[in-house]
Amino acid sequence: MALEELFPGRDLTPFRTQMQGLMREAGLPYGERTHTYNSRLAQELAKWAESKLDDEALDGLHRKLYEAYFVSGSNIGDAEVLANIAAEAGLDASEALSVLQNRSYQKQVDEDWQLAVQSGITGVPTFTAQGLAVVGCQPYEILEKFVLHLQAQDNKG
Numbered sequence: 343m344a345l346e347e348l349f350p351g352r353d354l355t356p357f358r359t360q361m362q363g364l365m366r367e368a369g370l371p372y373g374e375r376t377h378t379y380n381s382r383l384a385q386e387l388a389k390w391a392e393s394k395l396d397d398e399a400l401d402g403l404h405r406k407l408y409e410a411y412f413v414s415g416s417n418i419g420d421a422e423v424l425a426n427i428a429a430e431a432g433l434d435a436s437e438a439l440s441v442l443q444n445r446s447y448q449k450q451v452d453e454d455w456q457l458a459v460q461s462g463i464t465g466v467p468t469f470t471a472q473g474l475a476v477v478g479c480q481p482y483e484i485l486e487k488f489v490l491h492l493q494a495q496d497n498k499g
Contacts, residue, residue, distance in 0.1 A: 344377055364479050365412070373413040380419040381411070382451070387424045387438060389447040389454070394433055403431035 345354055358374070365372035384407050391403050406427050410416040416423050421442040428438035441447065458468075462475065469476045469488065472495060476488045 345375065348378060361479070364481060367482065371409065371413045373415055375412065375415055377415060377417075379411065379417045382419070383421055383424055383442050384411075384418040385451045385454075386445065386447040387428060387442060389450050390438070390441045391428070391431070391433060395431070399432060403428070403433070406431050 362372050388400075388403065388407065391400055395403060407418060410423070410427055411418050416427075418424060418427075421439055424442055425435040425439040429435035461470070463470070463477075465477045467477075467479065469485065471488075471492050474488070474492070476484060
């Protein structure tokens with residue numbers, strides 16, 4: 343769905359500027375997104391990849407998925423796009439396509455979603471500790487305050 347369709351009549355320039363600033367601050371590339379895509383199949387791909395890749399390679403896949411969505415504006419809801427990304431990460435593209443078409447990891451991702459709902463997680467990323475949470479892409483200063491608060495709580499206990 344086009345972002346203009348998702349947010350009719352709203353000027354998206356301030357949002358884009360803010361996101362570009364946050365991503366630049368985090369050292370992450372960020373493109374000029376015009377659409378939003380359902381990430382469900384990408385989540386299923388990543389869940390499958392957990393059984394195939396070591397942590398470093400899995401991080402590489404996650405980075406490629408991030409770049410496809412947030413930098414290139416690729417449709418990560420398309421199984422063939424995802425199979426190509428999987429191949430770039432060193433996975434077998436035909437196996438990835440089969441996993442996605444058969445929805446082989448749908449149940450596992452459903453279970454992950456259920457755990458998130460039970461835990462009160464409403465967005466990504468979410469950082470949780472000691473019953474507290476910081477939701478969404480936040481500036482470094484907010485995360486630092488969160489950690490300092492947690493440390494102060496530990497020192498009281």
